[in-house]
Protein backbone atom coordinates (compact mmCIF):
# COMPACT_ATOMS: atom_id res chain seq x y z
CA UNK A 1 0.00 0.00 0.00
CA UNK A 2 2.87 2.39 0.76
CA UNK A 3 4.91 1.42 -2.30
CA UNK A 4 7.56 3.88 -3.49
CA UNK A 5 8.41 1.82 -6.59
CA UNK A 6 9.99 3.99 -9.30
CA UNK A 7 10.37 7.02 -7.03
CA UNK A 8 13.54 8.95 -6.21
CA UNK A 9 14.03 10.48 -2.76
CA UNK A 10 16.64 12.74 -1.22
CA UNK A 11 17.16 12.55 2.54
CA UNK A 12 19.29 15.01 4.52
CA UNK A 13 21.06 13.83 7.66
CA UNK A 14 20.96 10.31 6.26
CA UNK A 15 24.21 9.09 7.80
CA UNK A 16 22.62 7.82 11.04
CA UNK A 17 19.59 7.84 13.33
CA UNK A 18 16.22 8.84 11.92
CA UNK A 19 17.56 9.89 8.49
CA UNK A 20 19.27 6.53 7.98
CA UNK A 21 16.09 4.67 9.01
CA UNK A 22 14.00 6.74 6.58
CA UNK A 23 16.46 6.13 3.72
CA UNK A 24 16.42 2.36 4.34
CA UNK A 25 12.64 2.24 4.71
CA UNK A 26 12.22 4.14 1.43
CA UNK A 27 14.63 1.73 -0.30
CA UNK A 28 12.74 -1.25 1.08
CA UNK A 29 9.57 0.26 -0.42
CA UNK A 30 11.27 0.50 -3.82
CA UNK A 31 12.76 4.02 -3.97
CA UNK A 32 16.25 5.02 -5.09
CA UNK A 33 17.78 7.36 -2.53
CA UNK A 34 20.23 10.28 -2.49
CA UNK A 35 21.87 10.43 0.93
CA UNK A 36 23.13 13.77 2.27
CA UNK A 37 25.20 14.51 5.38
CA UNK A 38 28.62 15.78 6.32
CA UNK A 39 30.50 12.51 6.93
CA UNK A 40 31.31 10.54 3.80
CA UNK A 41 32.33 7.28 5.51
CA UNK A 42 29.04 7.02 7.42
CA UNK A 43 27.08 7.82 4.25
CA UNK A 44 29.00 5.13 2.34
CA UNK A 45 27.84 2.55 4.89
CA UNK A 46 24.18 3.57 4.54
CA UNK A 47 24.59 3.55 0.73
CA UNK A 48 25.84 -0.03 0.93
CA UNK A 49 22.75 -0.97 2.95
CA UNK A 50 20.47 0.70 0.38
CA UNK A 51 22.19 -1.23 -2.43
CA UNK A 52 21.78 -4.49 -0.49
CA UNK A 53 18.04 -3.79 -0.70
CA UNK A 54 18.39 -3.70 -4.50
CA UNK A 55 18.06 0.06 -4.93
CA UNK A 56 20.39 2.77 -6.18
CA UNK A 57 22.08 5.10 -3.69
CA UNK A 58 23.86 8.39 -4.29
CA UNK A 59 26.22 9.73 -1.61
CA UNK A 60 26.38 13.50 -1.27
CA UNK A 61 28.62 15.22 1.27
CA UNK A 62 26.68 18.37 2.02
CA UNK A 63 26.42 20.98 4.75
CA UNK A 64 22.74 21.93 4.71
CA UNK A 65 23.60 25.45 5.91
CA UNK A 66 25.08 26.21 2.50
CA UNK A 67 22.62 27.29 -0.21
CA UNK A 68 24.92 26.48 -3.14
CA UNK A 69 25.53 22.94 -1.83
CA UNK A 70 21.79 22.39 -1.46
CA UNK A 71 21.20 23.48 -5.07
CA UNK A 72 24.04 21.22 -6.24
CA UNK A 73 22.73 18.23 -4.27
CA UNK A 74 19.28 18.53 -5.82
CA UNK A 75 20.73 18.99 -9.32
CA UNK A 76 23.05 15.99 -9.07
CA UNK A 77 20.24 13.81 -7.69
CA UNK A 78 18.18 14.50 -10.81
CA UNK A 79 21.20 14.07 -13.06
CA UNK A 80 22.30 10.77 -11.50
CA UNK A 81 19.06 9.12 -10.39
CA UNK A 82 16.91 10.53 -13.19
CA UNK A 83 14.19 12.39 -11.28
CA UNK A 84 13.12 13.70 -7.87
CA UNK A 85 9.85 12.83 -6.17
CA UNK A 86 10.48 13.09 -2.42
CA UNK A 87 12.53 15.46 -0.25
CA UNK A 88 13.03 14.71 3.44
CA UNK A 89 14.45 17.61 5.47
CA UNK A 90 15.77 15.62 8.39
CA UNK A 91 19.27 16.96 9.24
CA UNK A 92 19.16 18.63 12.61
CA UNK A 93 21.20 19.55 15.68
CA UNK A 94 20.69 20.62 19.27
CA UNK A 95 22.75 23.12 21.31
CA UNK A 96 20.81 22.90 24.57
CA UNK A 97 21.38 25.41 27.31
CA UNK A 98 19.40 27.83 29.48
CA UNK A 99 18.61 31.24 28.02
CA UNK A 100 21.05 33.11 30.26
CA UNK A 101 23.90 30.92 29.01
CA UNK A 102 22.85 30.70 25.38
CA UNK A 103 25.52 32.14 23.08
CA UNK A 104 24.72 33.81 19.77
CA UNK A 105 26.37 30.85 18.02
CA UNK A 106 24.12 28.36 19.88
CA UNK A 107 21.11 30.18 18.51
CA UNK A 108 22.42 30.76 15.00
CA UNK A 109 23.84 27.26 14.39
CA UNK A 110 20.56 25.61 15.35
CA UNK A 111 18.42 27.95 13.26
CA UNK A 112 20.79 27.69 10.28
CA UNK A 113 20.79 23.89 10.32
CA UNK A 114 17.21 23.11 11.34
CA UNK A 115 15.32 25.91 9.58
CA UNK A 116 17.42 27.65 6.92
CA UNK A 117 18.76 24.32 5.59
CA UNK A 118 15.25 22.99 4.85
CA UNK A 119 14.42 26.33 3.18
CA UNK A 120 17.41 25.97 0.81
CA UNK A 121 16.62 22.33 -0.01
CA UNK A 122 12.89 22.89 -0.45
CA UNK A 123 13.37 25.90 -2.72
CA UNK A 124 15.71 23.89 -4.96
CA UNK A 125 13.50 20.77 -4.96
CA UNK A 126 10.26 22.69 -5.50
CA UNK A 127 11.58 24.07 -8.79
CA UNK A 128 11.59 20.50 -10.11
CA UNK A 129 8.43 19.33 -8.35
CA UNK A 130 6.37 22.30 -9.55
CA UNK A 131 7.47 21.72 -13.13
CA UNK A 132 6.54 18.01 -12.98
CA UNK A 133 3.33 18.88 -11.10
CA UNK A 134 3.94 16.47 -8.25
CA UNK A 135 6.15 15.77 -5.29
CA UNK A 136 6.39 15.21 -1.58
CA UNK A 137 8.19 17.34 0.99
CA UNK A 138 8.57 15.94 4.51
CA UNK A 139 9.98 18.10 7.28
CA UNK A 140 11.19 16.48 10.48
CA UNK A 141 10.04 18.76 13.28
CA UNK A 142 9.71 17.74 16.95
CA UNK A 143 7.14 17.73 19.74
CA UNK A 144 9.42 20.38 21.28
CA UNK A 145 8.30 22.69 18.46
CA UNK A 146 4.70 22.19 19.67
CA UNK A 147 5.16 22.31 23.43
CA UNK A 148 8.53 24.02 24.10
CA UNK A 149 11.18 22.74 26.50
CA UNK A 150 13.47 24.20 29.16
CA UNK A 151 16.96 24.70 27.73
CA UNK A 152 15.80 24.37 24.12
CA UNK A 153 14.58 27.86 23.13
CA UNK A 154 16.77 27.73 20.00
CA UNK A 155 15.71 24.19 19.05
CA UNK A 156 12.01 24.85 19.78
CA UNK A 157 12.14 28.01 17.64
CA UNK A 158 13.59 26.03 14.73
CA UNK A 159 11.10 23.17 15.08
CA UNK A 160 8.08 25.48 15.49
CA UNK A 161 9.39 27.49 12.55
CA UNK A 162 9.49 24.47 10.28
CA UNK A 163 5.82 23.81 11.09
CA UNK A 164 5.01 27.34 9.88
CA UNK A 165 7.02 26.67 6.72
CA UNK A 166 5.19 23.36 6.24
CA UNK A 167 1.73 24.92 6.46
CA UNK A 168 2.66 27.90 4.27
CA UNK A 169 4.18 25.74 1.54
CA UNK A 170 1.29 23.26 1.69
CA UNK A 171 -0.92 26.17 0.65
CA UNK A 172 1.57 27.56 -1.87
CA UNK A 173 2.58 24.31 -3.62
CA UNK A 174 -0.64 22.31 -3.22
CA UNK A 175 -2.29 23.70 -6.36
CA UNK A 176 0.58 22.16 -8.38
CA UNK A 177 0.28 18.70 -6.80
CA UNK A 178 3.10 19.00 -4.25
CA UNK A 179 2.26 17.98 -0.68
CA UNK A 180 4.20 19.31 2.31
CA UNK A 181 3.89 17.65 5.71
CA UNK A 182 5.81 17.49 8.96
CA UNK A 183 6.54 14.70 11.39
CA UNK A 184 6.97 15.62 15.04
CA UNK A 185 8.82 12.81 16.81
CA UNK A 186 8.86 12.59 20.58
CA UNK A 187 11.85 10.95 22.26
CA UNK A 188 13.56 8.65 19.76
CA UNK A 189 16.62 6.56 20.62
CA UNK A 190 19.49 7.99 18.52
CA UNK A 191 22.91 9.63 19.00
CA UNK A 192 21.07 12.94 19.49
CA UNK A 193 19.36 11.70 22.66
CA UNK A 194 21.98 9.24 23.95
CA UNK A 195 23.74 11.96 25.98
CA UNK A 196 20.80 12.56 28.33
CA UNK A 197 21.35 11.49 31.92
CA UNK A 198 19.59 8.27 33.07
CA UNK A 199 17.56 10.19 35.65
CA UNK A 200 16.30 12.63 33.01
CA UNK A 201 15.52 9.71 30.67
CA UNK A 202 13.47 7.90 33.29
CA UNK A 203 11.48 11.08 34.07
CA UNK A 204 10.77 11.49 30.37
CA UNK A 205 9.73 7.84 30.01
CA UNK A 206 7.25 8.24 32.88
CA UNK A 207 5.53 11.04 30.91
CA UNK A 208 4.95 8.84 27.85
CA UNK A 209 1.61 6.96 27.83
CA UNK A 210 3.10 4.08 25.82
CA UNK A 211 5.85 3.83 28.46
CA UNK A 212 8.84 3.60 26.12
CA UNK A 213 11.04 5.66 23.84
CA UNK A 214 10.54 5.38 20.10
CA UNK A 215 12.92 3.89 17.56
CA UNK A 216 14.04 5.57 14.31
CA UNK A 217 11.96 2.97 12.43
CA UNK A 218 8.79 4.33 14.08
CA UNK A 219 9.44 7.69 12.43
CA UNK A 220 10.40 6.00 9.15
CA UNK A 221 7.02 4.23 9.01
CA UNK A 222 5.17 7.56 9.14
CA UNK A 223 7.55 8.94 6.50
CA UNK A 224 6.76 6.01 4.17
CA UNK A 225 3.05 6.73 4.46
CA UNK A 226 3.45 10.47 3.82
CA UNK A 227 5.81 9.87 0.87
CA UNK A 228 3.53 7.31 -0.78
CA UNK A 229 0.56 7.72 -3.11
CA UNK A 230 -1.63 6.61 -0.17
CA UNK A 231 -1.11 10.10 1.32
CA UNK A 232 -2.04 11.97 -1.85
CA UNK A 233 -4.86 13.85 -0.04
CA UNK A 234 -2.82 14.74 3.07
CA UNK A 235 -1.00 18.07 3.18
CA UNK A 236 -0.03 20.75 5.71
CA UNK A 237 -0.22 18.23 8.56
CA UNK A 238 1.99 17.56 11.55
CA UNK A 239 1.99 13.85 12.42
CA UNK A 240 3.19 13.19 15.95
CA UNK A 241 5.19 10.00 16.48
CA UNK A 242 5.68 10.33 20.21
CA UNK A 243 4.03 7.47 22.10
CA UNK A 244 1.39 9.95 23.28
CA UNK A 245 3.92 12.28 24.92
CA UNK A 246 1.96 15.35 23.78
CA UNK A 247 -1.78 14.89 23.53
Ligand SMILES: NC(=O)c1ccc[n+]([C@@H]2O[C@H](COP(=O)([O-])OP(=O)(O)OC[C@H]3O[C@@H](n4cnc5c(N)ncnc54)[C@H](O)[C@@H]3O)[C@@H](O)[C@H]2O)c1
Nearest residue numbers: 013015017018037063064090091092142185187188190192
Ligand atom coordinates in the same frame (compact mmCIF):
# COMPACT_ATOMS: atom_id res chain seq x y z
N1 LIG B 1 16.06 11.74 18.38
C1 LIG B 1 14.98 12.37 18.81
O1 LIG B 1 14.47 12.09 19.91
C2 LIG B 1 14.31 13.39 17.96
C3 LIG B 1 13.09 13.90 18.40
C4 LIG B 1 12.43 14.86 17.64
C5 LIG B 1 13.00 15.30 16.47
N2 LIG B 1 14.19 14.82 16.05
C6 LIG B 1 14.74 15.35 14.80
O2 LIG B 1 15.01 14.29 13.91
C7 LIG B 1 16.08 14.64 13.05
C8 LIG B 1 17.13 13.55 13.09
O3 LIG B 1 17.58 13.41 14.43
P1 LIG B 1 18.44 12.18 14.97
O4 LIG B 1 17.98 11.90 16.34
O5 LIG B 1 18.49 11.09 13.95
O6 LIG B 1 19.87 12.92 15.09
P2 LIG B 1 21.36 12.42 14.84
O7 LIG B 1 22.21 13.39 15.56
O8 LIG B 1 21.50 10.97 15.13
O9 LIG B 1 21.54 12.62 13.25
C9 LIG B 1 21.52 13.90 12.68
C10 LIG B 1 21.92 13.82 11.23
O10 LIG B 1 21.94 15.16 10.70
C11 LIG B 1 23.19 15.38 10.07
N3 LIG B 1 23.55 16.80 10.12
C12 LIG B 1 23.64 17.60 11.21
N4 LIG B 1 24.02 18.83 10.83
C13 LIG B 1 24.17 18.82 9.48
C14 LIG B 1 24.54 19.78 8.51
N5 LIG B 1 24.85 21.04 8.85
N6 LIG B 1 24.58 19.41 7.21
C15 LIG B 1 24.27 18.14 6.85
N7 LIG B 1 23.91 17.18 7.72
C16 LIG B 1 23.87 17.52 9.02
C17 LIG B 1 24.16 14.49 10.83
O11 LIG B 1 25.33 14.25 10.05
C18 LIG B 1 23.32 13.24 11.02
O12 LIG B 1 23.30 12.49 9.82
C19 LIG B 1 16.58 16.00 13.53
O13 LIG B 1 16.01 17.03 12.76
C20 LIG B 1 16.07 16.06 14.95
O14 LIG B 1 15.91 17.38 15.41
C21 LIG B 1 14.87 13.87 16.77
